[in-house]
Amino acid sequence: MDRNRAMDVSVNDLVQDETGNFYFGTDFNIMIFDTLGNLSVLNPEQVSGQEKFEGSFVRNLQFDSHGILWAGTNNGLYHYNPRNNQMAYFKLPFDSFQNKEIWEIYLDEEGVLWVGTYSAGLFIVSPDDHSVEPVTLEPRLNRTETVRAVSKGVFGEYWIGTRGGLYAYSKARGVTGFYKHDERDPRSISNNSVLSVLNDARGETWIGTRGGLNLLAKSKQVFHHFGALPGDNNYLNSSIIYAFWIDDEGKIWIGTEDGGINIFDPETGKYEYLVARENQPNSISQNCIKAFLDDKRGNLWVGTFLGGIDVINLKTREINHFKHTPGKAGSLSDNRVWDFCIDRNNDIWVATSGGVDRFIRQTNSFEHFPQLNGDNQVSWIEPDSKGNLWMGSLDEVIVYNPELNTISRFAEHTRAMFEDSRNRIWIATIDNGIALYSAETGALKYYNEKDGLANNQALCILEDRSNNLWISTTNGLSKFNPDEEFFRNFTSKDGLSNNQFCYGAAMKTSDGQMLFGSVAGFNLFNPAEVLNEDTDVPIVLTDLKIFNKSVPIGNGKKSVLQKSISETGHLVLNYDQNMFTVEFAA
Template sequence: MLVALLLSLPSWAQREIRLQQFSIENGLSQNTINTIYQDSRGYMWFGTQNGLNKFDGRNFTVYKNTSGDTTSLSNNDVYAIFEDHEKQLWIGTRSGLSRYNRSRNTFSNYDYPEGRVYAMRPVWCIAPADDDHLWIGASGGLFKFDKGLRKFEHFKINDSIQNANSAKAICRDRAGVLWIGTQIGELMQFNPNTHQFSKVHFPQEGTVNYAIASIVEDSEGMIWIGRDDGSIYRYDITTRSFKEYTFLKKKYPIRTMIEDKEGNLWVGTDKGGAFLLDPNSGRVSSLGQRKENETDVVLSLFNDAKGDMWLGTYHGGVYLFDKMDTTFQQYAPQDKQENASQSNSVLSIFQDDESLWLGSDGGGLLQRRNGTVKRFLQNTTANSIAGNTILCLEAGFDSELYIGTYADGMSVLDRRTGKFKTYNQRNGLSDNSVWVIYNDVDHVWIGTNKGGVNVLDKRTGKIVHFTNVMQDERTISSNTIRAIFKDSRGKFWIGTVSGLNVFNETDSTFTAYYYRDSSNTISNNNVLCIFEDMKKNLWFGTHGGGVNRYDARSNTFTSFQEKDGLAGNIVYAMLEDAQGNLWMSTNKGLSRFDVVNQVFKNFDTRSGLSSAQFNIGAAFKGKEGQMFFGNINGVTSFFPHHIRQNAFIPPVVISDFKLFNKPVLLGDDSPLQETIDVAKEVTLEHSQSVFSLHFAALNFSHADKNSYAYMLEGFDQDWIAAGNNTTATYTNLDPGEYVFKVRGSNNDNVWNEQATTLKVIVKPPLWKTWWARTLFVLMVAAGLYMAYRFKINAIKKQQELLTLLVDQRTAEIEEKNKLILETEKRNAQLVHQKLNDELATKSKELTNYTLLIVQKNKLLDELKKKLKDVVRNPGSSNLRDFRNLVQMINYNFSPEKEWKEFNANFNRIHKGFTDTLKEKFPELTSNDLRLCALYRIDIPTKDIAEAMGISQTSVKMARYRLRKKLNLSPEEDIHDFLKRC
């Protein structure tokens, strides 16, 4: 149980419990939290002195009263929140009762209209009555609210004393009886059937009663009452007897109480913080250290669906307590730093049967035993530790403790006598900076910072040095040693800053392993730690290359780094738990490595660590399996089997919808007709081309570690792994129907595989609708028909003109023939012959035009027939016919074809105008030549634009470019110039 866990903290551990805080800096509207509630969808709600807050783990949505807006919250001071069986959320405020309309994101407000004395203001608490009613505890007494009729029924507790009617606390027990605590300290029972109050008397009730702040029914049916004097009573309904708990009496006033899922009673107090009471054993524990104006006044408590506890404070915001965060315990060697050379950094750790030994950075050696601390410091006496910065600790086989210091050599402590013996450069060490010590049967191996490896013979006291010799590959690869280890096969491994070495005992030489650009070599030459697991696998932690596993059979290495899930690529120390998992301290926290499945689980400050930056070699595993890791803020201790995975499967919600990165308001012309977390679909115009969906997995403990995956069905081919990103943005989708899906996990990567979905409909533009396309085809057909009629009329007019011309010429010829019949007979014959030839040519042209018109008339008839079929059957089955129809129109009524006929006729009339212009100005394009022809015959700009299928502005631009190509001065008129050509 949680109380037992808190009470069982080791004596050396600090009692501060890590809480996750949310305040105005995170978006909360105000730091005084009057009430807390979690709704059925999984959102957390916080009632403050300045608004109502909805929280999804990342973002707060704030609701406040807006003057003149009757659909806003009735008042910003919120005291109670309750959700009924219909999942309607009810809010008690200083101005009455409000109901939250989830789909419209508005509020409906209700108040009891009668008198000031018995006014329903404020509403202190809300409790269920039945499906159709609510019980309201308010300053004016008890009220029953009919949700269907929207009417109140008032029950006065006391007619003579005004404060006696102020129902500060209400509890409806499992029998349906109401328990009411008043401002003047009276505990009342209310029978909902008879509408009668009866007073319940406390034992040894005096003349002074204290206000009742909280009433709770526990899982066993007991009624708990918390009062303003700090006293807590448990009332047994069966025996009608009280039991009093006095551990807070006359110390801290009670402000709130709640039972958690383990049966513990949580108590929030004024100036005392939060306490936990085990009702069975009566044991009490304080929830960590109180902080003035932060966690010392707890006004509200709530146990969420996961089992975590929320604490609402006065001026401190809201705190989340995850009992999993209590698994890591911390200890700092220095309560106060006496000088700049001291720090809380723990560089080495050792535990024997009686004591925990810690090597500090500047603070000497610490021995913690039976709750007391003894510090060994360097001094001028002969029997003292060599130095105050302790880099390593290693136990001897008897009572010796070997101690390596940063700059003062190695000390050996006899733990029985408390006497020290020191080895340094004066008596055999090659270097006074001792980084690692390994105790063997007859020898002590000492790794130094600059003097290589020193081996101390325990029997003779002599020291042998192994150092690097340039150009001799048989010597150790570097004199800077960081790790020494003897494996189960009897091999000595030495980690240096420049390679990994194996000692060859037969000839006292070394074989070095170096990093090379190969996948089966060690990943980094700077080796910080060496470890052998229970399966005899060797592991090497490096400075920048992660951790390496050595395969003795193939003499190769396999590395695991950040890209594989390791917390950080600098691995300082390793330990193994009873399940065979490796625990590694890194520069970015702790990593637990499942060797079999090759999966990492990482822990950092958000998981309860005091620091994520650990120290080289600072690790120790106790006999009971407790692990210790030294970091820059002290030492972290834990039992691996106490660390549980968060098994809570979080609900996933779509929390916001934005167009062009702006929030979308509800409205008739809006894509949203109801709030996005209620809506099943969203319909967008084709112009609303950029939209974003925001989502949240409602796991609130370390929510920044929640992960997400989403896809837009119909657009995305597969799920998109989004990490902890909570937004998906899409742009320029084709018209159609899509389904947005999102899944989420909690902070321990436990996924909710049931996707939350939203249908997204993108409407096509007007010109892409089937009826618009049909209308377009009809307009094209009508245009072609008009063009056909225009050509027929033109031909008729040309025929009439030619007939008139022939008649006039014939009359002139006849008149001339009469005058000069004799003398001009031959000339007349020649003129007549020429005229007949011209008429034959024109007749041939007219015949050709007539045949062309007849052919196009047939095509138009065919188009009309097919258009009727498309209009009668507009479905997708006629799509091929529609395409064939469009191809036929494009082929037979090509604008390019018409331009060719225009050019041919124009050049015959204007004597090769186009060819002459092209020869003079070769850079002119075909469009330029068409434009010149139209300007020569003085066609208006508007008609030119229609003829060429471009805008009038484009015609003006083309005219400007044409003037430049024709080298015209600003004064020259283009029409006059072209007429001269």
């Protein structure tokens, strides 16, 4: 065979075996270039009764840990044993009408193969027992059934590139993220058609698409963003978020500014919307949702702005309404409802623009407590472990003990209270950061921008499993170690959807993940996956200038640069070349 002519073909993939032989996948077969320099076409023995291999368009080649060569072709999947020169067809569970093209074969650290197909999605194949397990990728969108790339990331997740977007996948949890192009977001993936994925030695993820090359930095892979696009149930219908609640099925209920309640199903990636409808009593009262409360009796209480309270029976979806009726005793104090809480006696308390009410379950009515803040607005209310109720008016922190009937007041402009795992009380202020508080004496210490907080207007506080506090602000998110009194801040540059967070919109899930709502949707992340600040960044020299002019690379003895500045070990300059600039990237 004419070796030069034989190689004048398209080579789609190549691999090398343990002895040094090269195998090339071409448009018509597999070719072998052995260690003696001989080039030949693979001519294997075919298992009788199976689909013939010869003439196949070979797109992928991959050796498994047993030295068996797997070949992905336009006719399906084959495996070749070099020891006995036998080729066998491997049957994947295609439907009879489906295209059988193989587009990816990836060998992971556990020795199993991830096989991406054109029309049937992704399969995990065990070379040991030849078992096949389909990989469920949700949401299923147009062209996501074509899997063209698989790569393992620094956090142990797998990155799966399809014609319809990019999935992050965990063997334990399934799909953990989905990325697709959004014309409104310049930071989104440049094109849904993913051709290749590479995770480099630093843990950065490089994504090749039909729209160019994308880099997803490892530090930005932690924050998952969920945005709004009205009319498409793969998105929120409103971008401003005020409240969260998670039901027993793991669905996330989201209170929005003007889109009612959005119910997100992480399994499907789809949203259901509960919105106000005129002349329909069994709809919610208003589309501006400020608060949720699970009453532990099978009902979800919904605080609305101008619509009072809606109580949703979670089993039947029937909705009861409580509203302010002027002159009627026992009605809600005001239809502008800001927050709820349940005390240690399982009584429900309501913070409204007309003060504080307690719900009387026996009479289905409300008792007003004017002694707390008259008929004036209370923006939040929260119980502590000692039986106190903490609440924030427009200019005070009010601490009320219902059992002792005691009230303490402290001048403060606030948005939230949080009691941590050590029973310390933290207050989010809107002008002085966060404050460590005492129910008896008020503020003990403030932590604000001077101490490293992202912004003095603090909104919500949560605690992670390592006892760090996470504070949302109007200019980013802060992580705070109370013992070391150290802050670390995160902004949109770190992968957050937006720096402007919203009051009330924060929740920790049962598995330790955190939800924070903003004016541009919400972020979901696991604090344990947030990397420490990366100071080990390689520096690359990119240009040398003398008197503000770039120095060219030359071959002469007088040339300053004999090769690229990035590859130059030392420089020798004349005495009159005393103004120079070195540019670098990191």
